[in-house]
Amino acid sequence: MAESHVISGLVSKRSELSGLVDHHRKELERLNQEIKALDATIKLFSPEYRIQSIKPKRYQRKNSFFKVGEAGRTILGVLRNSGKPLNASEIAKIIMNDMGIDAGCEKPLQATILTTLRNHQKKGLVDMIGKDRNTRCVWVLIV
DSSP, X not given: OOOHHHHHHHHHHHHHHHHHHHHHHHHHHXXXXXXXXXXXXXXXXXXXXXXXXXXXXXXXXXXXSOOTTXXXXXXXXXXXXXXXXXXXXXXXXXXXXXXXXXXXXXXXXXXXXXXXXXXXXXXXXXXXXXXXXXXXXXXXXOO
């Protein structure tokens, strides 16, 4: 028979997730009501408008680490100050240390860094010069 503290923990987690599902279900209902109200308003102004032709925009979660434009400047600064090629993990550790970001946020911060580096690569500001022995992309600042 399973330990009572194990069962208690599992029950607690299930209860938490069930509450989260209820919360999101209510939020979904609210959003659908808003969409219906907008559809009715569009039809009021333009009865012939095809509502079905409206494509949904992709939802993009806001970046909680940086203000607008700050990520790029910070990452370029880290590459500039390092004087050597770095991978996203190394850049993340430097930024986490400088900005006092919790170690548990390293993976989402790395994702933000990689996206920013790819965008800067398209602009010709940085370049991926290969991979390190852990098969991580190594980035360098283009001067």
